Amino acid sequence: xxxxxxxxxxxxxxxxxxxxxxxxxLALARQIQERTSFTITIATTHLNIQYLKSAISTTNDIHFAxxxxxxxxxxxxxxxxxxxxxxxxxIIKLFHASMSLEAPLRSLISQITQExxxxxxxxxxxxxxxxxxxxxxxxxxxxxxxxTCGAYGTLAYISMWxxxxxxKTDSDxxxxxxxxxxxxxHRSQLHRYLKLAYGNDDWSRFFIPQIALSMKSDGxxxxxxxxxxxxxxxxxxxxxxxxxxxxxxxLQPAANKGSSKHRAGKEPGIALEACIEWLNLKDQNSxxxxxxxxxxxxxxxxxxxxxxxxxxxGKPFIWVIRPPFGFDINGVFGEEWLPEGFEERMRVNExxxxxxxxxxxxxxxxxxxxGAFLSHCGWNSVLESLSHGVPIIGWPLAAEQAYNAKMLVExxxxxxxxTRTVESVISREEVKKVIEIVMDHEGKGxxxxxxxxxxxxxxxxxxxxxxxxKGSSVKAMDDFxxxxxxxxxx
Numbered sequence: 140x141x142x143x144x145x146x147x148x149x150x151x152x153x154x155x156x157x158x159x160x161x162x163x164x165l166a167l168a169r170q171i172q173e174r175t176s177f178t179i180t181i182a183t184t185h186l187n188i189q190y191l192k193s194a195i196s197t198t199n200d201i202h203f204a205x206x207x208x209x210x211x212x213x214x215x216x217x218x219x220x221x222x223x224x225x226x227x228x229x230i231i232k233l234f235h236a237s238m239s240l241e242a243p244l245r246s247l248i249s250q251i252t253q254e255x256x257x258x259x260x261x262x263x264x265x266x267x268x269x270x271x272x273x274x275x276x277x278x279x280x281x282x283x284x285x286x287t288c289g290a291y292g293t294l295a296y297i298s299m300w301x302x303x304x305x306x307k308t309d310s311d312x313x314x315x316x317x318x319x320x321x322x323x324x325h326r327s328q329l330h331r332y333l334k335l336a337y338g339n340d341d342w343s344r345f346f347i348p349q350i351a352l353s354m355k356s357d358g359x360x361x362x363x364x365x366x367x368x369x370x371x372x373x374x375x376x377x378x379x380x381x382x383x384x385x386x387x388x389x390l391q392p393a394a395n396k397g398s399s400k401h402r403a404g405k406e407p408g409i410a411l412e413a414c415i416e417w418l419n420l421k422d423q424n425s426x427x428x429x430x431x432x433x434x435x436x437x438x439x440x441x442x443x444x445x446x447x448x449x450x451x452x453g454k455p456f457i458w459v460i461r462p463p464f465g466f467d468i469n470g471v472f473g474e475e476w477l478p479e480g481f482e483e484r485m486r487v488n489e490x491x492x493x494x495x496x497x498x499x500x501x502x503x504x505x506x507x508x509x510g511a512f513l514s515h516c517g518w519n520s521v522l523e524s525l526s527h528g529v530p531i532i533g534w535p536l537a538a539e540q541a542y543n544a545k546m547l548v549e550x551x552x553x554x555x556x557x558t559r560t561v562e563s564v565i566s567r568e569e570v571k572k573v574i575e576i577v578m579d580h581e582g583k584g585x586x587x588x589x590x591x592x593x594x595x596x597x598x599x600x601x602x603x604x605x606x607x608x609k610g611s612s613v614k615a616m617d618d619f620x621x622x623x624x625x626x627x628x629x
Contacts, residue, residue: 147175147178148177148260148623148624149251149255149259150179150261150262150263151180151248151259151262151263152262152285153183153240153271154181154183154187154268154285155237155265155266155268156183156220156221156222156233157221157222157434158190158221158223158434159432159434159517159518159519160267160287161183161187161221162194163285163287163362163389164285164287165181165191165195165201167285167360168201169195170386170389170616172201178202180202180203180251181201181204182203182204182206182240182244182247184205184208184240185208185220186220188203188205190221206240206244206247207243208220208236208239210236212239213235213236213239215233219233222434223433223434224469227537231332231341231342234267234342235341241270241271241273241274244274245277248274248275249278252278252279258278258279259280260280260623260624261283261357261623262274262275262282262283263282264284264353264356265285265287266285266287266293266297267346267353268349269348269349269350269352269353269354269356270349271356272355272356273352283356283358283359283360284353285359285360285362286359286360286361287362287518287519288361288362288539288543289361289362289363289368289387289518290363290371290372290375291374291542291543291545291546291550292518292540292542292543292546294318294375294378295324295542296538297353297378298315298316298317299324299333300333300336300343300346300347300350301316301347301350302316303336303337303343304316305329305333305334306336306337311327312324312326313326316378317375317377324545327541327559327560327563328541328542328545328559330537330538331560354381356381357381358382358619359381359382359383360384361375361383361385361386361387362386362387362388362389362518362522364385364387364388364597364611365601365612366597366600366601366611367594367597367598368385368550371546371550372385382622384616384618385601385615386612386615386619387522387601387612388598388612389522390501390522390523408495408496408497408498409494411499414498414499414502417489418503418508418509419508422508423507424507424508424509424510424580425455425508426455426456426457426510427449427452427454427456427457427511427512428504428509428511429445429457429459429512429513429514430458430498430500430513431461431514431534432514432515432517432519433497434537435517435536435537436461436462436464436468437463437464437534437561438464438561438562439463439464439465439476440564441463441561441563441565442460442463442476442477443477443478444565444566444567445565445570446478447478447570448565448566448567448568448569448570448574449570449574450478451570451571452574452575454574454578455489455490455491457491457492457498457503458491458492458494459494459495459497459498460496461496464561469496504524504527505527510529510530511531511532512524512529512531513534513557513574514531514533515534515535516531516534516541516547517538521543521547522598524591525553525591525594525595525598526598527595528588528592528594528595529591530553530554530584531553531554531555532554532556532557532573532577533547533554533555533556533557534556534557535556535559535560552590553587553590553591555573555583555587557569557570601613
């Protein structure tokens, strides 16, 4: 390994400890590897390495370096190394605990430098690992920040935390630095901890300095496509005053769709064959897929209203379902959280398929029967949906999801927002109305479908290697590689 790296170069990656970050980092590693002869090492904790290894069929080409981490030393339960099993109240502890990885990463870079005779070409670090900037600069290498989100959502998120604009007005509507004055954001789009942030709370004391450090890195990689987010990218570049390489969408290649576990590292709650068989019986673009991602769920009252609205809509659906907010998201699902007899009725009349805990998402979204996606608007889910031309019903819950939804509605026209957060009150009538709008084969539904299909074309063209010339994401990756190699020459 050391000999190969000495000849071609070495890249070390430092993802944040959350599944929605780890998988895009793995996809980025594979993409760099396909285009270069670099040695790539992903540095993370023991359990996260196990998770990453379970998410790919072979790990022969990617190296993993284990960074020691003891959750109990940080007021966390034993053997907790990512956000998956943490209640929301404890997630900030993990953020602060992640800074303890600085010393072991520093040791790793020093060891690589000693073995290979020079530092790695660069360290690609998560936007939440701003401290890597200091590690890289002190050890003679470059730090590149990787945002696993889109450009618009990333800018909104980092600017909100950096400037806390909602604290400077009593109005529910406000401007956000980095966006044109005509753009307005709403207090309801803020995650509860951002809404309460005042600069010296636990959340602010992590996010504000880490984002500031990431903004001092040598450039950013963004999981998006130049042609799909022109405004977001223009504004992000102006705000950062750094190069931003758009290398998205970072998705599993279609040729490897055989096992959804080899993308998520999880066993689906239903056999893939049974899911596809059910979809095969449905008309084209007739099925609504519902999932709130691996970290999120909705309240019990919202769950009841959603089920009632689904039943009244008459649309076939697949719903990846977990216990509601306030309960153990990985626990047993209680029948009292749904209308009496709901699951049985859906099963008997083949109207709905309830998949507990985890579903084969990419296979569902790529099926011709799937017509829309009711989503939390996490960026990985957005990319998977739009890459298959599937319009979205937005229900953002946390992080930058509300800003993604805002862009999908206002800039792209591929989304209708149903509601926001777990605190909102919704009715069966609202659910039914929005489903009918988005899944209508005429009018607004038809228009959204056409726009989503156009974006899917842009995604495919961005990854084009041959034919009419390289796509924009391929060119961006080539430019990134040239940049870090030229940095090495300096």
